[in-house]
Amino acid sequence: MSKLGLITKGFVKDNPTFVLVLGMCPTLATTTSAMNGLEMGLATMFVLILSNIVISLVAPVVPDKVRIPVYIVIIATFVTVLQLCMQAFVPDVYETLGLFIPLIVVNCIVLGRAEAFANKNSVGDSALDGIGVGLGFTMSLTVIGIVREILGSGSVFGWKFIPGDGILAFVMAPGAFMVLGYLMVLFNKYLAKK
Amino acid sequence: MLLCLTAVCLFCSAILAVTYAVTLDPIAEASQAKTNASIARVLPAFSGNPELLSVKVGDVEYPYYKTESGVAVLSTVNGFGGPLSLMVGITGETPEVFNTVVLSHSETPGLGAKCVSEDFSAQFKGWNPEQKKLQVSKDGGDVDAITASTITSRAYTLAIANAVEAYKAIAGTNEEGGQDNE
Numbered sequence: 368m369s370k371l372g373l374i375t376k377g378f379v380k381d382n383p384t385f386v387l388v389l390g391m392c393p394t395l396a397t398t399t400s401a402m403n404g405l406e407m408g409l410a411t412m413f414v415l416i417l418s419n420i421v422i423s424l425v426a427p428v429v430p431d432k433v434r435i436p437v438y439i440v441i442i443a444t445f446v447t448v449l450q451l452c453m454q455a456f457v458p459d460v461y462e463t464l465g466l467f468i469p470l471i472v473v474n475c476i477v478l479g480r481a482e483a484f485a486n487k488n489s490v491g492d493s494a495l496d497g498i499g500v501g502l503g504f505t506m507s508l509t510v511i512g513i514v515r516e517i518l519g520s521g522s523v524f525g526w527k528f529i530p531g532d533g534i535l536a537f538v539m540a541p542g543a544f545m546v547l548g549y550l551m552v553l554f555n556k557y558l559a560k561k
Numbered sequence: 562m563l564l565c566l567t568a569v570c571l572f573c574s575a576i577l578a579v580t581y582a583v584t585l586d587p588i589a590e591a592s593q594a595k596t597n598a599s600i601a602r603v604l605p606a607f608s609g610n611p612e613l614l615s616v617k618v619g620d621v622e623y624p625y626y627k628t629e630s631g632v633a634v635l636s637t638v639n640g641f642g643g644p645l646s647l648m649v650g651i652t653g654e655t656p657e658v659f660n661t662v663v664l665s666h667s668e669t670p671g672l673g674a675k676c677v678s679e680d681f682s683a684q685f686k687g688w689n690p691e692q693k694k695l696q697v698s699k700d701g702g703d704v705d706a707i708t709a710s711t712i713t714s715r716a717y718t719l720a721i722a723n724a725v726e727a728y729k730a731i732a733g734t735n736e737e738g739g740q741d742n743e
Contacts, residue, residue: 399670425569429565429569430562430565432562433562433565433566436566437565437566437569440569440570440573441569444573444576444577447577447580448576448577448580451580451581451584451588452584454584454588454591455584455587455588455591456587456591458588458591458592458595519670532671535670535671535672538671539670
């Protein structure tokens, strides 16, 4: 597969949110606004790229029996690194995302890519795969965040263009499910047409 | 197998140790800056880093920061959706609320969550509990509640009332405890 294909695959055909339906917990919980969705996506992408690289490096020497523990330790390490760095340098972002940063450890996307791709491909390809899937996830979260922010608060990225309150349900959990469902339909319809 | 696990764990702990050492100071600075920013909002200008002290009123411990001009009390009560934490700046001999700021809350978005906005909290600026009653108007007090969020408004008001009690205790003029809304 071409290098470019590796990136676009994660973006469209294997989009983690709309096609594979992985990592739903942060998807539903952190997309209350476009900015939150974007930040969560970037945080996950950071972990995804680094863990993909390291796992593809160590995969040939790791015995099959301890494969999963080794991957989880590596992923957890990068998540903790990310958590500490965010706390130190972007405390405001850390505060909004809070609990969902440590939860990246158990995000199926990260372990899924390690199992399905990084452990049988080269370092370079794994890095590209991480970038592709990471971008796909970031894009999906941002889109959900934009829709929910427009409907729920009448603003985009904090820029308010409809005065007053929006439809409150969209800021809360039920709206997350609705927006996700409709976007999933649209996305897959578009894919099927192609 | 054992060798491999050991090696991976050693490698990972090394990365973590380095990151921890590097970020230790920035994290402490960031949290200090955040505290100072909150204090600066609820009290008149101050200098240096106020020290964290605490006072016991009844059974409840109230942490507070003292500056030259007043005291910033941390007061937590039960809101509608969970704990509601306020920092209440109080000044003067007859306690007067200088300003309040919400530190953390889990109120309903669009309803109780409005308690963080100036529209609601501005009314407490310069509030003197001797002259105006710290209770929502529904309960016979002088506080204008947020529409459709009486419970949050009550909790907010109670947090301030408790902070005032704590302030009196700091000044050494109060033996009674604050109220609990559990």
